[in-house]
Amino acid sequence: MPPPVIRTPFTDLLPAGYSHQFYGRCMKFEDRFLQCSEAYGAKLSEEKCLDYKNDLYECNSFEKQIKRIQVMQRERQKQIKAGERPKGKEYMEPPALNSYGGTFFGTHW
Amino acid sequence: MSSSTTYKQDLPPDGGYKKLDFSRVPARKIWNWYTIIPTYVVSTAVGIYLWRLNREQVRRERAENNSATVALMPLLIAEKDRNLLKTMRKIRDEETELMKNTEGWEAGTLYGEKVYKTSPEDEFVMPSFNEYYAHNKNEEFTKRFQFFFRF
Numbered sequence: 160m161p162p163p164v165i166r167t168p169f170t171d172l173l174p175a176g177y178s179h180q181f182y183g184r185c186m187k188f189e190d191r192f193l194q195c196s197e198a199y200g201a202k203l204s205e206e207k208c209l210d211y212k213n214d215l216y217e218c219n220s221f222e223k224q225i226k227r228i229q230v231m232q233r234e235r236q237k238q239i240k241a242g243e244r245p246k247g248k249e250y251m252e253p254p255a256l257n258s259y260g261g262t263f264f265g266t267h268w
Numbered sequence: 269m270s271s272s273t274t275y276k277q278d279l280p281p282d283g284g285y286k287k288l289d290f291s292r293v294p295a296r297k298i299w300n301w302y303t304i305i306p307t308y309v310v311s312t313a314v315g316i317y318l319w320r321l322n323r324e325q326v327r328r329e330r331a332e333n334n335s336a337t338v339a340l341m342p343l344l345i346a347e348k349d350r351n352l353l354k355t356m357r358k359i360r361d362e363e364t365e366l367m368k369n370t371e372g373w374e375a376g377t378l379y380g381e382k383v384y385k386t387s388p389e390d391e392f393v394m395p396s397f398n399e400y401y402a403h404n405k406n407e408e409f410t411k412r413f414q415f416f417f418r419f
Contacts, residue, residue: 184394191386210385217383221396227378228402235366235403251362251403256415258351259400 185218356395362403 163170179189192211196204217223238244360375367373372380387393397416401409 187387187391188384214384214386221398223378223381223383224396224399227383228398230370230378231363231366231402234370238366250405251358253404253408253412254355254358254400255351256412257348258355259397259412259416260348260352261394262345262349 185215188215188218355400359395359400359403366403 179185183189188211192208192215195208195211198204199207235244235249239249363375367375370379374380377383384393397413398409401412
């Protein structure tokens with residue numbers, strides 16, 4: 160993170176309070192990106208750490224994952240309309256109710 | 269018209285009215301201080317004794333419940349994790365089966381493009397909730413979403 164443009168005692172007093180490091184979902188991605196940008200510095204990190212940055216962005220925004228789901232569901236609807244899928248098996252069986260989630264309750268990463 | 273009826277003035281009786289009785293009528297005394305205080309002390313002592321007995325029992329039962337939970341938790345969590353991995357495998361197979369006609373598509377990617385470029389091969393990446401229910405009807409997703417993310 161670059162230093163603030165205007166530095167006053169208040170900017171030191173009120174830094175960013177939140178990050179993914181409190182066992183957040185994107186903890187690893189943020190950690191990798193920050194380690195990388197710390198190693199390369201402000202200017203070099205812009206090209207060297209682009210993949211890490213994109214991964215962190217993806218973790219935050221779900222952009223590719225949502226696109227993936229859209230493409231797959233469109234494909235499924237197309238196949239159903241064409242009659243390619245066997246009857247009664249258009250969709251997958253739903254997974255067990257409590258199967259999703261991390262090891263501990265309330266964690267989902 | 270005139271009448272010869274004589275009227276008699278209504279006057280107090282001779283010797284005046286009876287005096288009003290203001291004197292206090294005290295309740296019948298059953299409890300004195302020397303019965304109230306010992307009764308209070310004894311009943312409180314008995315109550316505290318019984319309460320402590322009950323508290324012991326409650327604590328014992330709570331400890332039993334907790335130890336049962338602690339003993340069961342690894343099993344339940346392991347079953348849950350196993351179920352998760354099985355379901356992920358099922359989803360992968362479903363995806364490869366579904367997208368076999370799409371060119372350049374590999375399971376877990378967007379037209380061959382990895383979702384996370386930098387995450388190592390052996391790292392577990394949790395699928396997002398929408399991806400987990402991508403191959404189900406939308407009703408199933410809403411049902412499960414309400415189950416998981418209720419506040």
